[in-house]
Amino acid sequence: MALALSVRTLPRGPGLAYEPKFDGHRMVVLRTVGAVSLQARSGRTVTAAFPDLVAAARALPAGTVLDGEVVVWHEGRTDFALVQRRAAATPARAAALARTLPASYAAFDVLALAGLDVRARPYEHRRALLVDLLTPLGPPLQPVPMTTDPELAEAWYETLPASGIEGLVVKRLDQPYPSGRRSWRKLRHTSVRDAAVIGYTGTARRPQALVLLLPGEDEETPLLSSPLPPALRADLTAALRTSPRPAAAPPGPPLTVTGLGETPYTPLDPPLTAEVRHTSTRHPPPEVLRLRTDL
Incomplete structure (x- = not known):
């Protein structure tokens, strides 16, 4: 291509x-x-x-x-x-x-x-x-x-x-x-854009970071966000509580995620959407600005 x-x-x-x-x-x-x-x-x-x-x-x-x-x-x-x-x-x-x-x-x-x-x-x-x-x-x-x-x-x-x-x-x-x-x-147009949230690390009550797919990059290579601040952790916990979502796949071997390595995460199906700031597929990792609960 x-x-x-x-x-x-x-x-x-x-x-x-x-x-x-x-x-x-x-x-x-x-x-x-x-x-x-x-x-x-x-x-x-x-x-x-x-x-x-x-x-x-x-x-x-x-x-x-x-x-x-x-x-x-x-x-x-x-x-x-x-x-x-x-x-x-x-x-x-x-x-x-x-x-x-x-x-x-x-x-x-x-x-x-x-x-x-x-x-x-x-x-x-x-x-x-x-x-x-x-x-x-x-x-x-x-x-x-x-x-x-x-x-x-x-x-x-x-x-x-x-x-x-x-x-x-x-x-x-x-x-x-x-x-x-x-x-x-x-x-x-900007380094701020929407990304698909296909999973999260941590637990539903205490999520740590989001696993993202970004448009315009390699759409099949997940990226790990920077650690979520307390307010965003609360927003994600609320979204998971009010909109129950089945896992995309049963728990299995750890998945390899860019920036995450072989560490398990909980998948989301269907994905959520988050607004992120990101300039490169390399460091620093994407910064999550907000969950797009309006979509």
Whole structure:
């Protein structure tokens, strides 16, 4: 997969394209002659978790490969915790969740079309192919918006966060698809964002820290938050008491979590949502600002 390098200011200049960065899970859609396969950024197959997207992708020509983000809209904004809930669904639950929490696929590139590898072609050409391919199909498969106007891009950057858009991705129009390289540039609106709370350390009465999945990073690599202050511990205890949640899996061997090591934690299913401040997948760990009990 192509990757993006974080920048602090909006790149400007001729030959640049700007796309909104959605708050979702990175996903590749592969349409073969007889099937549809969905792959997460880690390479894990998540086809069974998204039967609604599989059904929509059957309309693609065989030999098509798309790169994009799967998102779930809730009350006018994308909700990363709900995307995580969809991605973690068992096959038995996936069909029901597809009805109650339908997914959308925001495609931002086409890697192959009707069996033809187009990765070496300029982004401008691939973008035209993507729009021509998906526009007649309509939702839930859609091309992300794109502009070459930096003023419009800056307006997106300032106004779209209310819809769950976390920033912009900037690409060169003449650029081939940069597999495995950080050749795109990514401007995040803020280091404060929502994260899926998939578990906690400590006990329900005395939680210590949250186990988080952050959008825009490796969505399948959990991160341990910094220790919770007393007020947030009380908020989490109250949330667990008023909204009983079954464990996502029975207790088993310790799970390896970045920053946590092989230490057990209590999983949450469905996840909660927390607002966190985080600038890097490395130290310091994410700081939890509040639980999003409004979602």
